[in-house]
Structures are given as C-alpha cells and as structure tokens.
Amino acid sequence: MSEQRSGKWIMHLDMDAFFASVEQRDHPEYRGRPVIVGALPGSRGVVATCSYEARQFGVRSAMPISEAHRRCPQAIYVRPGMGRYADVSKQVMTLLSDISPVVEPVSIDEAYIDITGLEKLFGTVEKIAAMTKQRIFEQTQLNCSIGVGPNRLIAKLASEFDKPNGLKIVSPEQVQAFLDPLPVADLRGVGRQTVKSINRLGIFTVHDLRRCSQELLQQQFGERGAQHLYNQARGIASDLVGQVSERKSISKEHTFGQDVSDQQLIRDWFRRLSSEVGRSTRKKELAGHVISIKVRFSNFETHTRQQRLRTPLDTDSTIFQHALALFEKSGFANRAVRLIGVGLSVWEAEEPLMGDLFESEVESQRDKKLYSALDEISDKFGDGTVTLGLPKR
Numbered sequence: 001m002s003e004q005r006s007g008k009w010i011m012h013l014d015m016d017a018f019f020a021s022v023e024q025r026d027h028p029e030y031r032g033r034p035v036i037v038g039a040l041p042g043s044r045g046v047v048a049t050c051s052y053e054a055r056q057f058g059v060r061s062a063m064p065i066s067e068a069h070r071r072c073p074q075a076i077y078v079r080p081g082m083g084r085y086a087d088v089s090k091q092v093m094t095l096l097s098d099i100s101p102v103v104e105p106v107s108i109d110e111a112y113i114d115i116t117g118l119e120k121l122f123g124t125v126e127k128i129a130a131m132t133k134q135r136i137f138e139q140t141q142l143n144c145s146i147g148v149g150p151n152r153l154i155a156k157l158a159s160e161f162d163k164p165n166g167l168k169i170v171s172p173e174q175v176q177a178f179l180d181p182l183p184v185a186d187l188r189g190v191g192r193q194t195v196k197s198i199n200r201l202g203i204f205t206v207h208d209l210r211r212c213s214q215e216l217l218q219q220q221f222g223e224r225g226a227q228h229l230y231n232q233a234r235g236i237a238s239d240l241v242g243q244v245s246e247r248k249s250i251s252k253e254h255t256f257g258q259d260v261s262d263q264q265l266i267r268d269w270f271r272r273l274s275s276e277v278g279r280s281t282r283k284k285e286l287a288g289h290v291i292s293i294k295v296r297f298s299n300f301e302t303h304t305r306q307q308r309l310r311t312p313l314d315t316d317s318t319i320f321q322h323a324l325a326l327f328e329k330s331g332f333a334n335r336a337v338r339l340i341g342v343g344l345s346v347w348e349a350e351e352p353l354m355g356d357l358f359e360s361e362v363e364s365q366r367d368k369k370l371y372s373a374l375d376e377i378s379d380k381f382g383d384g385t386v387t388l389g390l391p392k393r
Helices: 018-026 065-071 082-099 125-140 152-161 172-179 192-200 206-211 214-233 263-283 316-330 361-381
Strands: 010-015 035-038 047-050 076-078 103-107 110-114 144-149 167-169 250-260 288-296 302-313 337-345
Touching: 010 082, 010 125, 010 152, 018 035, 018 047, 018 082, 035 065, 047 065, 082 103, 082 110, 082 125, 103 288, 103 302, 125 144, 125 167, 144 152, 152 167, 152 172, 172 206, 192 214, 206 214, 250 263, 250 288, 263 316, 263 337, 288 316, 302 316, 302 337, 316 337
Parallel strands: 035 076, 144 167
Antiparallel strands: 010 110, 010 144, 035 047, 103 110, 250 337, 288 302, 288 337
C-alpha cells in the first residue's frame, strides 16, 4: 500500500468512445448516428468500441458482433483504422507532455498526469483540467473526460463520473463524500462474482462497504482481497505517476522461415510464445496489465497492437487468449505473416496482483502448483518442452 502524500494532484484523462469518435470526426455523415468499430456483421469478431448513440441500444465493447447487430442493425459498422487512431493518440500525449513533465500513458486513449505544483504556472487544478480539455478539442476536435484527485484511484473514478465530456475534481477532503454513494461495482478489481458476494452481505455502496469490518471481509475474500476492498472504500491508493518507463516489458518473438498463412500454425505459435512470456513473468514474480502483439509481413511491414486489461496477467492461458483475440481483431488473420510476437508490460506492484476478488483460494493454489510444475519442466528441458493443452477452435 502506498501512503498518500499531502498536496498531490493526479489527473486522469480518458478520450470518449475514442475509435468511434475519430470515425465520426473524419466522416461527418456518421455524426449523430450509432457507430460500431470492430468486426463486421456476419463475422465471429467483437466490438472494439462504439459511439454513445450505439450504447443507447445496449451495445458495449467486447460484445460479440452478432449480438451488437441484433441490438442495433441500423448502426454503421466499420473496421478499426489503427493508424489514424495512433496518430491522434500521439497528438494527445504530446499535448499532455506540454502541460506536465510527468505523463503516464496507460493505453492509446488514456493517461495519468501528475499536475502537482502546476498551479503556479496555469492556475487552479480546475483551470488546468479545463485548459487540457480545451486544448485537446482545439487540436483534435474530440472530447475527453477528465478526473482530478489526490491519487490514481480517485482520479480514475472521477473521470468516469460524468462521461462523456465530463470534468470532475475531488479534493482530499471530499474523497469520502465522493466515494460513499458509488456502487461497489465501480471499484477496481471488483468483478461480477465479487459484486454478487458483496451484495449477499447487504453491501451495495461504498458507504456500506466502509462500515463492514475488515474481519468479515477477510472471512469472505481472504486477507489480500479484504485489504484491497478496505483501502479502496477509504480512498487509499497510489499517487505515483510516470513509472512505466522504468518497468521493462517481457516479450517473445518468432520468425518463420517463409511466409505463413496457416491459421492453426500461427495459433500454435501464439500459444508457445504466450507460454514463454508467462514463464518469464512468473520467474520475476510479476503480473502485467498490458498485453501486446507484433506482426510482420514479407515486405517488412510491421504492426503492433496492445490492450490494457483491468486484471493483471501471469498465466499462459490468459496471455494466449488475449493475444490471439488481439490478432483476430486486428484484421491480419487473412494475410501471410513472417514474424509474430507476444508481450506483457506495465507492472503495477502497488496494486494487488489479482483477478476477480471472488476467485477461490483452491483455484488460486491449484493454478500456482500447475504452473510451477510446468516451469520446472521447462527449466530442466528447455522452453517449449510442454505447454497447456488449450482447446482448438
């Protein structure tokens, strides 16, 4: 746990419906209409993101495209234009670095910014946040939501409070009043199963959670899960920003002898590379929040894709599943490739390395023993000797 230092101001910026907003900006005929970015209807892919007009029909990110089309058949469906999105992201991050020297991008459309002490240059934190929104809109014609608070947790929750195009400032003395009415589902690392378990205790809001004893929480969620909930209910979290560059990524690549279009072979190599990344990650006693892939074609055209995940990863199967999903959503699946790679990064040691808090200790210990055995075999006989037999599709 990181102790809160006095006087810290952390700003969290989240671009609103980023991919869909870029498409609406670049195609005026899309404005005011539901736009869904991701796979096209008739495929087996998912929604990458969607406009707020589409969300009114219940469409959400990661929803199967078939379900999205059932709910909103009149939407405009477009494939992601990652090159354009990356260019806009670079504009935004450059702008942020002009405001503060301490910027931590956490995804293509999201960043934490330490604005402590900048009041002498730009005025109050309210003025800094408003200025940031204005500059981003002037340069990109896109809206964003901004939250400011004394640490990362409060800043993140504040940016989500009034989306889209929101701005919320939470001072240290306002933290508890801000947190108390929020549903427990808004807290970090609280999945659906955890919410159900917490609700069964008669706990529905952060205020309810704060009144619950730590002993009862430990009985239900174990020591680590209880501490995680206890801290968040009181607004206790890290206020460190800009540490990503100090944390090395763990990545593995494979170059094929000739261009490969066999999707099963590519999938098998994604599985093997994921196992190697998982093994290296566990040896360092880490878990990563950002999964990335690298794809190179015969003409040396190289692309990377990444996704920030709410739950940190260190197991082969989950790394493989997310890496393969990124590849399948990238639009590269029908092209012959020369090289593929898998990477994991962003090690947030100040946060518990956990998934849904309701995951049973039995399952956790079982997985640890399983991967420990696999790692021992690989240490003795070499990488790739044995991997988990993941289901074919």
